[in-house]
Amino acid sequence: MWCRSVSAFLVVACLSYPTTAGAHSVALVPAQRPLGEAQSEGSEVFERSSVPPNDHDPRRSDDRGGWVMAAYLGSAHTLASPVAISQPTLMTNLTFERVRFEGRSFDPPLYYGGRGGYFMQSRPFLGIEAEFIHLKVYSNPVQQAHVTGVHKGARVDSELPLGEIVQRYSISHGVNLVLFNIALRHGMWRIADAPNGRLILTGRVGAGPTFPHTESTVDGRQQEQYEVGRLAGQVAGGAELDVWKGLYILGEYKFTRTRQHGKISSGTAESLLRTHHVVFGLSVHF
Numbered sequence: 001m002w003c004r005s006v007s008a009f010l011v012v013a014c015l016s017y018p019t020t021a022g023a024h025s026v027a028l029v030p031a032q033r034p035l036g037e038a039q040s041e042g043s044e045v046f047e048r049s050s051v052p053p054n055d056h057d058p059r060r061s062d063d064r065g066g067w068v069m070a071a072y073l074g075s076a077h078t079l080a081s082p083v084a085i086s087q088p089t090l091m092t093n094l095t096f097e098r099v100r101f102e103g104r105s106f107d108p109p110l111y112y113g114g115r116g117g118y119f120m121q122s123r124p125f126l127g128i129e130a131e132f133i134h135l136k137v138y139s140n141p142v143q144q145a146h147v148t149g150v151h152k153g154a155r156v157d158s159e160l161p162l163g164e165i166v167q168r169y170s171i172s173h174g175v176n177l178v179l180f181n182i183a184l185r186h187g188m189w190r191i192a193d194a195p196n197g198r199l200i201l202t203g204r205v206g207a208g209p210t211f212p213h214t215e216s217t218v219d220g221r222q223q224e225q226y227e228v229g230r231l232a233g234q235v236a237g238g239a240e241l242d243v244w245k246g247l248y249i250l251g252e253y254k255f256t257r258t259r260q261h262g263k264i265s266s267g268t269a270e271s272l273l274r275t276h277h278v279v280f281g282l283s284v285h286f
Helices: 002-028 035-050
Strands: 066-078 081-087 092-099 112-119 126-134 137-139 144-151 154-161 166-171 177-188 199-208 213-218 221-226 232-244 247-264 267-285
Touching: 066 247, 081 166, 112 177, 126 199, 177 232, 199 247, 213 247, 213 267, 221 247, 232 267
Parallel strands: none
Antiparallel strands: 066 112, 066 267, 081 092, 081 267, 092 144, 112 126, 126 177, 137 166, 144 154, 166 213, 177 199, 199 232, 213 221, 232 247, 247 267
C-alpha cells in the first residue's frame, strides 16, 4: 500500500514538472516589439529633434535694437549755491553765500526735454543718444544772503537781502543743456508686440554744452542774452512701460551739474547749478 502511494506521487510529479518549468520560462522572456516598429519610432523621435526653430513663431520676441525717440515734462529743483558777481570797472567783486533757487517748472516757458537715440543691433542693451533739457533757474531777491567782498570800492561782510544789490538773477529761458549720452537698458517680459520688453529699465550718463539765456539786474543795470555756456553733465535712471505697439510711458530721475559764467552789465555772474529732476513723458521704439 505504501509503495503504491509513493509510486503514484512520483508519477504525478514527473508529469506536472515540465508544465510548471515551461510556464516559468515563458514569464522570464521579455516581450519584444517588432523590429520595424522600433525603427519607425526612433526615426520619428530623430525627426522631431531635428526640426529647426521657426523664425516666424509669434512667440519669439528678440530685442534687435533700433531707434528710440522720447519727449517729457517734469519738475526740477536746483540746490542752493554761491553766486559770485564780478564788475572790475565798477570796483565790485562780491560772493553771495547759499543763494536759493526756484525752478518754476510749470510756469511758462515750461520745463521740458526730448531725446533721440539708437540701440545697436549687435548689443541691443547699449545705445547712444542726443538729449535737450530746458532747465530754468530763478533767484528770489527777497531772500537773505551773507555777502562778502568789495562793493563799489567798499568792503562788505554782512547779511543782506539779495535784492539790495542783485535785483534780478535768473535763467528763465533755459540753461538749455545739449547732452550726448551713453545709455543702457534691460527689457523684461518680452512678447511679440513688445520685443524690447513690456517693462524697460534704463540708465544713462552724458555730457555736453549749454546755451543759457542769462537775465540780470545788478545795482539797477539790466542785461540779458543767449550765450554759449559751460559744459554740463548728467546721470539718470528710470523705467518705461509698454502701452501699445512700441509706445511707452516713461518716468525718470536725473541729476545734472553745470557751473555757469554768464555776462551781466560790466562784468560776469558765476553760479554752480546742481539740479534734481523728476520727469514723465512718452517714448516711441522703432
